[in-house]
Amino acid sequence: MIPASHPWLRGIRVNALSIQGLAKRFGEIQAVSGLSFEVSQGELFGFLGPNGAGKTTTINMLTGLARPDVGAIRIAGIDCTGNPKAAQHLTGVVPDESNLYPELTGFQNLSFCAALYGIRKKEREARARQLLDTFSLADAGDRKFAGYSKGMKRKLTIAAGIIHQPHILFLDEPTTGIDVASARQIRHLIADLNRSGTTIFLTTHYIEEAERLCGRIAFIVKGRIVRIDTVADLLQPIQDAHVMQIAVSTADPTLQDKLTAAFPHLTFHVPGPNLIRVESGAPVHAGPLVRFIEDQGVDVTEARRIRLSLEDVFVRITGIEAHAMKREKEKGGGRS
Amino acid sequence: MKQWIAFWNIFIKDFRAYYLKPPNISWGLIFPFAWTGMFFIKSGGVQDILSMVPGVICLSILFGTTSLLSVTVTFEKKGRSFDRLLLAPIPLELLMLAKTSGAILFGVVNAFVPILMAAFLTDLSQVSWNAAIPAIVLIAASSTFLGLFVAVSVSEVFEAQTFSNFFRFPMVFLCGLFFPIERLPFFLKPLSYLFPLTYGADILHGAFHGGHMMAFSADFTALSFFCIALFLISLRNIGRRWIL
Numbered sequence: 203m204i205p206a207s208h209p210w211l212r213g214i215r216v217n218a219l220s221i222q223g224l225a226k227r228f229g230e231i232q233a234v235s236g237l238s239f240e241v242s243q244g245e246l247f248g249f250l251g252p253n254g255a256g257k258t259t260t261i262n263m264l265t266g267l268a269r270p271d272v273g274a275i276r277i278a279g280i281d282c283t284g285n286p287k288a289a290q291h292l293t294g295v296v297p298d299e300s301n302l303y304p305e306l307t308g309f310q311n312l313s314f315c316a317a318l319y320g321i322r323k324k325e326r327e328a329r330a331r332q333l334l335d336t337f338s339l340a341d342a343g344d345r346k347f348a349g350y351s352k353g354m355k356r357k358l359t360i361a362a363g364i365i366h367q368p369h370i371l372f373l374d375e376p377t378t379g380i381d382v383a384s385a386r387q388i389r390h391l392i393a394d395l396n397r398s399g400t401t402i403f404l405t406t407h408y409i410e411e412a413e414r415l416c417g418r419i420a421f422i423v424k425g426r427i428v429r430i431d432t433v434a435d436l437l438q439p440i441q442d443a444h445v446m447q448i449a450v451s452t453a454d455p456t457l458q459d460k461l462t463a464a465f466p467h468l469t470f471h472v473p474g475p476n477l478i479r480v481e482s483g484a485p486v487h488a489g490p491l492v493r494f495i496e497d498q499g500v501d502v503t504e505a506r507r508i509r510l511s512l513e514d515v516f517v518r519i520t521g522i523e524a525h526a527m528k529r530e531k532e533k534g535g536g537r538s
Numbered sequence: 539m540k541q542w543i544a545f546w547n548i549f550i551k552d553f554r555a556y557y558l559k560p561p562n563i564s565w566g567l568i569f570p571f572a573w574t575g576m577f578f579i580k581s582g583g584v585q586d587i588l589s590m591v592p593g594v595i596c597l598s599i600l601f602g603t604t605s606l607l608s609v610t611v612t613f614e615k616k617g618r619s620f621d622r623l624l625l626a627p628i629p630l631e632l633l634m635l636a637k638t639s640g641a642i643l644f645g646v647v648n649a650f651v652p653i654l655m656a657a658f659l660t661d662l663s664q665v666s667w668n669a670a671i672p673a674i675v676l677i678a679a680s681s682t683f684l685g686l687f688v689a690v691s692v693s694e695v696f697e698a699q700t701f702s703n704f705f706r707f708p709m710v711f712l713c714g715l716f717f718p719i720e721r722l723p724f725f726l727k728p729l730s731y732l733f734p735l736t737y738g739a740d741i742l743h744g745a746f747h748g749g750h751m752m753a754f755s756a757d758f759t760a761l762s763f764f765c766i767a768l769f770l771i772s773l774r775n776i777g778r779r780w781i782l
Contacts, residue, residue: 265625269781290627301618305555317547318626320540362622 216279218243218370218401219264224273226259226425233259234425237273241403241418243369246396248416249405252522256425257405258298261372264403265295278369291319294368298375298405300355304348308339308358311347312365319366326365333361337391353384360388370401377411389415413437413512421519429519433512440510446486447508448478451501464494544628548636556610557644570598570651578659587660589749592742593715594652595674596735600681600706603645607638607685608698615780616695624781630773638682638769645678669754670745676761677738683768684734690775709733714740719751734764 219241226234234256241247251257262268264275266286275282277289302311309330316326334343337357342350350358356376364371373392377385392415396402406412412419413433420430429436450457453472461470461478468486471479478495480486488505495502516522556562573594578587614620623633656662688701711717712726713735719727730736737757744750750757 267621267624267781287627287629290625293625295625297618297621299618301622303551303555303619304617306551314547314551315622318544318623318628320543320627322543 216243217241217276218245218278219247219403220274220276220279221264222274224260224263224270224275226256226263226268226271232425234263234270237422237425237427239420239427239430241370241401243278244396244399244401245418246392246402246404246416248412248419249403249422250407250409250412250419250516251405251422251520252407254424255422257422258374259425260422261295261374261403261405265293265372266290291366292369294363294366294371296360296363296371296373296376298378300352300359302347302355302359302362305346307344307346308334308350308354309343311358312362315362316365321366329365333365337361338387353380356380356384357388357391360391364395364400368400370403371395373402373404375406376404377406377408385411409513409516410511419512421516423520423522436512436515437510440514442483443510444482444484444486445508445510446480446488446491447504447506448480448488448491448495448502449504450476450478450495451503452476453478453500457495457498457500460498461491461494465491541628541632544626545632545636548623548633549639552610552637552640553643556606557640562606562644567651569601570594570648571655573597574652574655587656588662588665588747589743591652591656592739592746595649595742596677596713596715596739597710598648598652599645599674599677600709600735602648603641603678603681604685604688604702604706605699606644607641607682608689608692608702609695610641611637611686611689612692612695612698615689616693620780630776634686634769634773634776638679638686641682641685642675642678645681646674649674649678666745669741672758673738673741673745673761676758676765677735677742680734680738680761680764680768683765683772686772687768687775690772690779709735712736713738714743714751734761734768737761737764 217240219239221240222238224234224237225232237256237260249257249260259268263270264277266282270283273283275286278292280289280292282289303314306314309327312330312333313323313326316329317323321329331340331343334340337360339354339357339361342354347355347358360373360376363373376392377388380388389411392402392404396415404412404416416433418430418432419436420427422428453474453476455472458470458472458478461468461480467482467484468491469481471481473479480491486507492502492505574591577590577594611620614623623637624630626633628636653662684705685702688698688705692698692701708729712719712722712730713733714730715735719730719736722730737752737760740750740752741754741757741761744754744757
């Protein structure tokens with residue numbers, strides 16, 4: 203419950219999160235360095251980066267599971283730098299691993315999590331039932347958490363994070379390692395939560411997920427924010443880009459040089475052994491390119507125009523291949 | 539009020555999830571039962587029961603509380619469900635009191651197994667319950683906080699048991715349960731006074747058969763000091779080790 207004197211209840215708009223010069227070192231490793239950003243009330247803010255970038259460390263510092271070495275944290279205008287407990291009643295956290303109690307049922311887990319925030323029995327049981335319904339877990343409510351599938355565990359963990367109706371929700375990799383249908387349902391639930399007014403701080407390595415859900419995104423690499431902007435502004439430089447992808451039998455480096463010499467107004471990349479990527483500020487005509495490549499004795503199996511996405515922006519800004527980041531995480535990569 | 543709702547629910551959850559589980563109930567009953575039976579057979583007669591019961595009570599509480607608390611807290615920390623408690627808007631002191639209350643109650647219940655057995659075998663009317671019951675509660679609290687201290691110092695469940703034994707066995711042999719402290723070698727005597735169980739055992743000996751070395755007030759003060767010190771050290775260690 204927000205105290206009556208809180209700016210939000212007096213109609214004063216304060217940032218949901220305000221972070222200034224946050225840094226954290228673990229021994230020799232500088233996990234996070236000089237982080238400064240703000241998240242507005244009601245915003246869905248994405249925090250993107252590869253494993254080890256400092257995403258989870260940042261969430262841990264914001265929620266009180268880690269102490270920053272330096273820097274200031276304000277949550278809903280409350281200074282939490284030295285006292286993380288001060289705003290814990292306003293925040294909900296969904297960690298990157300499902301951490302509910304295996305020996306309790308789904309319903310008992312939700313009810314217990316609500317009790318941790320001082321919600322009375324009648325109300326917490328009503329909320330638990332409602333959330334089990336919302337997350338399509340009503341039939342599994344009386345089953346022990348230990349017996350849930352990965353997707354069900356993830357959904358129940360999210361439900362546990364919002365049972366006390368937090369104003370700010372920290373979601374750490376909410377859809378990692380679960381089936382497509384569950385991930386899709388979770389993304390819908392996140393969007394609905396945000397529409398209902400909850401500020402969401404989302405870390406993910408699924409760039410397309412961030413593009414679809416977030417209003418603003420920060421890219422974090424090696425503990426530093428390398429870019430922070432709205433999704434529209436991040437995508438702006440590639441709006442006018444025309445890209446064609448040509449699948450070939452073999453794409454050796456000499457072919458790229460020959461293409462660059464023959465078509466100096468186009469930019470060529472070779473992202474894989476059988477792919478050539480052509481970029482231009484104007485529409486790319488496939489015919490002359492395909493003929494030229496075939497004249498070099500290389501078969502062309504496909505040529506198609508592709509739309510650039512936030513993933514391409516991420517790669518351009520960070521120099522990190524998004525697919526490699528995704529593979530690394532799904533192999534069971536640790537926390538970052 | 540909200541914090542007490544949280545406190546009560548943590549206590550109830552732990553009691554249901556850990557302490558009322560069949561293996562723990564059997565541990566809580568069979569262990570004290572076995573100790574009592576073993577010592578009774580060894581003592582060779584009903585007349586020795588009153589001098590034997592304090593030791594069995596202490597052993598039952600010590601092993602029951604330290605084992606369960608150190609294991610359950612380490613288990614929750616490893617499974618990261620303990621983080622959920624740290625994220626709740628509850629002061630750390632209250633949170634840890636809630637986590638330890640279940641173990642303290644478990645220890646008190648354990649203590650009454652040998653007492654009930656003794657009640658069938660001998661007359662307990664001369665026992666000073668005014669001293670024995672607060673002593674049992676304080677022994678349970680200090681042993682539980684010792685378990686907490688162990689839990690915060692290790693990261694694996696098996697380490698919790700190993701590290702507990704590092705404290706438990708010297709304590710059992712040096713606290714005056716088996717050998718009177720005055721008969722210990724002179725270099726071991728000071729060590730005896732570093733263990734909370736020494737003071738708890740002394741009160742129980744006094745309460746059951748009048749054979750105590752120190753004044754009850756000194757014993758209670760020392761035992762209370764150990765409870766507070768172990769709890770505060772554990773809190774400080776949680777802050778340093780778990781809130782990185």
